[in-house]
Amino acid sequence: MRVAIDASRTTVARLTGTERYALELLRALIRQNTQHDLELYFRDQPAADLFPPSDRVMQHVIPFPRAWTHLRFAASLWQTRPDVTFVPAHTLPLLFPGRGIVTVHDLGYKYFPQAHTPTQRRYLDWSTRYSANRATVILADSQATARDVSRFYGADERKTRVLYPGVTCPYPNGVVPDELVKAVREKYGLPEHYWLYVGTLQPRKNIGSIAQGYARWKQHHADVDSALVLAGGRGWLYDPAWTAGIDGVIETGFVDEVDKWALYAGARALLFPSLYEGFGFPVVEALLCGTPVICSNSSSLPELGGDVVDYVQLPQAGAEISLIELWAYVGDQLAAYMERLGDEAYLGSARERRREQARRFNWEMSARDLLAILDDVD
DSSP: OEEEEEOGGGGOSSOOHHHHHHHHHHHHHHHHOSSSEEEEEESSOOOTTSSOOOTTEEEEEOOOSSOIIIIIIHHHHHHHOOSEEEESSSOOOSSOSSEEEEEEOOOHHHHOGGGSOHHHHHHHHHHHHHHHHHOSEEEESSHHHHHHHHHHHOOOGGGEEEOOOOOOOSSGGGOOOHHHHHHHHHHTTOOSEEEEEESOBOGGGOHHHHHHHHHHHHHTOTTSOEEEEEESOBOTTOOGGGTTTOTTEEEOOSOOHHHHHHHHHHOSOEEEOOSOOSSOHHHHHHHHTTOOEEEESSTTHHHHHTTSSEEEOOOOTTOOOOHHHHHHHHHHHHHHHHHHTTOHHHHHHTHHHHHHHHTTSOHHHHHHHHHHHHHHOO
């Protein structure tokens, strides 16, 4: 088949979850593909080595200032008329010929509408509803997201497939060199003992609970030179009240890939009590480094952590609880698990089991599943 692919997200300067998904999945797809003609469409000129070489790949660079997906990309599809169009994000072109495959990463805007502007929220809702109904196949990052697509948009479960993303570590088996861990720690001025959060600082990440958990742990370990490291940029609706009055909190801002993996490897544990995740990349990334993880029991996270992660319980859906009460409720649980990680024997005993859990999520497997879907699409 001739498969047209929206590769526009792979050329952005800073890769977040959706962009990295598109880049790594397409790289693995190109490596494994032997029978389909893949036509990649870009808004910007890609680097020559962005993708592995293949005589079954053709690249199209079609610049356009606005509404690229619905105007310029769609126009090209009408000209070339591929057998299938694949968009590794939630927005299929409004009008295009033939069959379509779309990835829905999460429906966080349904759970936390206040985290988006009204315009963003309306567009996300409209475009996801349209894409879910127009698509021949819907790819969901997790079982949790698949359920959400069915719940909110009535999508036919028979055309929804769970295609777990993978993680790509630049170091074999997730083992980051000690000298790099030390260098990154010195770069950010961190003590040897630190707790870590990775991701954008935004309301649904529950940063207030992380800060309260650290504060409660610190009350019993005032003699330990420690820090709480929040590695990520400030998102919309960031609130300084989340960490107000808590000593030892270090915000790094956006960190590059090399620094990120070193931060995971050197951390006491990843703290990730997120209120909602379509697929929590930091959980799998930390596990691949053998680092303990304490996360919430919400949405996709139990699918990712299995039995090698410590889970904090969130309040039941619909429970009337203030932010202060939420932070205290979850913070107390975090602190209890953090105390448990003070046992060095416990800390290292499950390191290889954590890595084994993380290896279940790899791009080669994702690409193989996508190729099988392409073979079956009709």
